[in-house]
Amino acid sequence: MPVHESSPVPTHREKRRKKMERNDDEIGTENRKAETPIVEDIEQDSSLTPNGGSIAGFESLHRLLCASLSPQVFQEVKRLLLGLNCGRAVEPINLPDPAKALSAKHDFDLQAFCFHADKEVLRGPQTVRVGLIQNSIALPTTAPFLDQKRAIFEKLRPIIDAAGAAGVNILCLQEAWTMPFAFCTREKRWCEFAEPVDGESTQFIQDLARKYNMVIISSILERDVKHGETLWNTAVIIGNRGNIIGKHRKNHIPRVGDFNESTYYMEGNTGHPVFETAYGKIAVNICYGRHHPLNWLAFGLNGAEIVFNPSATVGELSEPMWPIEARNAAIANSYFVASINRVGTEIFPNPFTSGDGKPQHADFGHFYGSSHFSAPDSSCTPSLSRYRDGLIISDMDLNLCRQLKDKWGFRMTARYELYADMLSRYVQPDFEPQVIADPLLHK
Numbered sequence: 001m002p003v004h005e006s007s008p009v010p011t012h013r014e015k016r017r018k019k020m021e022r023n024d025d026e027i028g029t030e031n032r033k034a035e036t037p038i039v040e041d042i043e044q045d046s047s048l049t050p051n052g053g054s055i056a057g058f059e060s061l062h063r064l065l066c067a068s069l070s071p072q073v074f075q076e077v078k079r080l081l082l083g084l085n086c087g088r089a090v091e092p093i094n095l096p097d098p099a100k101a102l103s104a105k106h107d108f109d110l111q112a113f114c115f116h117a118d119k120e121v122l123r124g125p126q127t128v129r130v131g132l133i134q135n136s137i138a139l140p141t142t143a144p145f146l147d148q149k150r151a152i153f154e155k156l157r158p159i160i161d162a163a164g165a166a167g168v169n170i171l172c173l174q175e176a177w178t179m180p181f182a183f184c185t186r187e188k189r190w191c192e193f194a195e196p197v198d199g200e201s202t203q204f205i206q207d208l209a210r211k212y213n214m215v216i217i218s219s220i221l222e223r224d225v226k227h228g229e230t231l232w233n234t235a236v237i238i239g240n241r242g243n244i245i246g247k248h249r250k251n252h253i254p255r256v257g258d259f260n261e262s263t264y265y266m267e268g269n270t271g272h273p274v275f276e277t278a279y280g281k282i283a284v285n286i287c288y289g290r291h292h293p294l295n296w297l298a299f300g301l302n303g304a305e306i307v308f309n310p311s312a313t314v315g316e317l318s319e320p321m322w323p324i325e326a327r328n329a330a331i332a333n334s335y336f337v338a339s340i341n342r343v344g345t346e347i348f349p350n351p352f353t354s355g356d357g358k359p360q361h362a363d364f365g366h367f368y369g370s371s372h373f374s375a376p377d378s379s380c381t382p383s384l385s386r387y388r389d390g391l392i393i394s395d396m397d398l399n400l401c402r403q404l405k406d407k408w409g410f411r412m413t414a415r416y417e418l419y420a421d422m423l424s425r426y427v428q429p430d431f432e433p434q435v436i437a438d439p440l441l442h443k
């Protein structure tokens with residue numbers, strides 16, 4: 001949305017624009033486009049419909065608030081919405097020019113931040129640079145499958161190059177990044193996108209991991225050839241030397257809305273592995289697993305310092321939950337959470353229904369991006385765009401995890417033996433809920 005020419009007397013719109021420019025460094029983006037429209041104008045501009053994926057014409061809630069509030073009010077809102085890290089707002093950081101140039105050339109959102117930890121006497125900082133990529137598909141879902149997949153590879157390459165140029169140590173891609181999220185359709189032909197753990201996509205990523213000395217988490221539709229060619233929703237963990245460290249299979253498969261994934265693959269059988277990498281102990285909680293606090297807990301009990309949540313989810317279903325669940329998991333488990341969601345609306349050749357009485361339709365709805373980081377001290381970064389491809393980067397001092405354990409003592413004050421007892425009783429067929437009824441209730 002172009003910003004219109006100015007007149008000698010500043011209009012309300014120009015005042016707003018000036019305020020946005022003043023606040024620009026708050027946004028922490030290196031590539032803000034001259035797009036941002038003014039809230040009051042939106043009702044008059046029918047091109048700014050929610051279908052474009054914007055929030056009242058803005059790329060993210062953060063940008064909307066930054067442009068709409070006075071700087072003082074915005075500071076206060078930000079303090080409450082994003083929290084404080086070591087007593088200060090989470091800071092944007094500058095990135096090397098080659099990374100910025102790639103974002104400008106290939107038109108993806110690029111933002112970068114830093115989480116600090118307190119200085120310790122006996123331990124040096126353990127700072128790692130982490131990156132998350134969100135993207136839309138590259139070709140229509142009607143294109144030949146191989147073309148679709150290869151076009152996504154080529155779309156991602158410059159974004160991964162930007163992560164490499166920015167010195168990212170650990171990078172995570174979105175859930176099932178090699179394909180459209182076609183599981184809504186229930187059509188089995190999409191199974192053709194499945195690949196073995198050491199297949200074509202992994203090889204593509206291995207080269208880049210080696211090139212940039214980067215750990216990369218690659219979430220794919222897996223075909224397990226040795227076990228009867230079964231399918232899984234799997235994150236492959238590729239080490240910074242290009243080696244395959246291991247894999248994790250999605251534990252919880254959604255049965256909600258159009259998320260008909262249970263037609264394609266079963267609940268994972270890999271437990272809650274933590275991967276000890278050159279840059280820290282990491283785990284992957286794939287998409288719908290984020291609704292299960294015990295799933296988050298298990299990764300924490302195994303010692304994760306960063307848990308990645310590669311996702312594919314749509315606004316109508318889950319957007320209000322998105323920032324809350326991630327942040328809560330980071331707080332409750334004293335680790336960092338890295339949340340990634342794809343962007344765009346994917347339209348499929350054949351309409352489908354999902355047994356909910358709604359008319360047949362050919363798309364899932366809008367995947368709302370909004371990838372971001374949450375820290376164990378309850379601070380979090382602003383989110384990437386709601387509708388553009390993007391790379392969000394954050395430095396994080398992993399010492400913060402133990403510092404928060406020491407401060408809040410959640411690990412010590414948890415009553416694991418009580419929970420274990422409760423759960424072991426709950427899974428028995430003859431389980432009786434512990435309910436003490438008021439004897440006067442029915443008198």
Ligand SMILES: NC(=O)NCCC(=O)O
Pocket residue numbers: 175254259286287288289311312313314317318
């Ligand atoms: N991919 C996936 O598990 N989506 C489920 C929807 C949600 O959890 O928001």
